[in-house]
Amino acid sequence: MSPRSKEAFEAMRKTTKQKIENAALSLIARKGTSITIDEIAKNAEISKGLLYNHYASKEALIEELTRQTTFITGKTIGSIVEESGSAAEKIQKITSIVTDIFSGDYRGIENFMFIAQIEISGFLADKPIYDLPEAPNPLESLTKIIIAGQQEGTVVLGVPVQLAMTYWATIQGLSSYIIMGVPVVPSPEMLLRILLKENHLYD
Numbered sequence: 001m002s003p004r005s006k007e008a009f010e011a012m013r014k015t016t017k018q019k020i021e022n023a024a025l026s027l028i029a030r031k032g033t034s035i036t037i038d039e040i041a042k043n044a045e046i047s048k049g050l051l052y053n054h055y056a057s058k059e060a061l062i063e064e065l066t067r068q069t070t071f072i073t074g075k076t077i078g079s080i081v082e083e084s085g086s087a088a089e090k091i092q093k094i095t096s097i098v099t100d101i102f103s104g105d106y107r108g109i110e111n112f113m114f115i116a117q118i119e120i121s122g123f124l125a126d127k128p129i130y131d132l133p134e135a136p137n138p139l140e141s142l143t144k145i146i147i148a149g150q151q152e153g154t155v156v157l158g159v160p161v162q163l164a165m166t167y168w169a170t171i172q173g174l175s176s177y178i179i180m181g182v183p184v185v186p187s188p189e190m191l192l193r194i195l196l197k198e199n200h201l202y203d
Helices: 003-031 037-044 048-054 058-082 087-102 106-121 138-152 160-179 188-195
Strands: none
Touching: 003 037, 003 048, 003 058, 003 106, 037 048, 037 058, 058 087, 058 106, 058 138, 087 106, 087 138, 087 160, 087 188, 106 160, 138 160, 160 188
C-alpha cells in the first residue's frame, strides 16, 4: 500500500469510527443503553460487520464514549475550579458555558443526556464514571466551588453537594426537553439563581 493510499485508508477508517460514535451517542442520549448494535449501524449508515471492525461489542463502544464525554466535561469544569477569581465568577463561567450549549450546541446537549443515561442505567456500576485525576467529577468540582462561595458569602445557604446536584439536575432536565424537541433556552440568570445570592448574580 502506497503512503497516499495508507493515508486515505486511515482517513476513511477515522471517518467511519466517528460516524459510529456519533450515531451511538445520539441514540443513547434519547433511548438509553438498551439500544442494539443493529440500531447503531443503521443510524451510522454502515453495515454491522463494519461496526464490529471498530468495536468488538456494544459495551466496548459505550465505554469509549463514556471516556470521551466524561473527560471533556470533567476537565472543563475541573479546570475552572483551579482558576483564580471568586466562586461567583467561577459559577458564572460554568453557567455561561452551559447556556452557550443550550443556544445551539446540540452535541453538547447529547453529551449531557448521554452521561445521564449512563448514570441512570448503572451500565458501568462496577467502576467510577469519572476516574481520571485531570477530569474529576463535575459534581465534586462544583461542590468545591459552592463551599468556597458560601465562605465568601456569595452562594446561598444549603448543603453544598445537594445544591450542586440541583444545579446539574436542572441542566439535565432542560437537556431532556430539548432532546424531545421542546425549544428551551434558559437564561443565565435562571440558572445562577439556583446557587448565587441575589446581590451577586452579576458580579
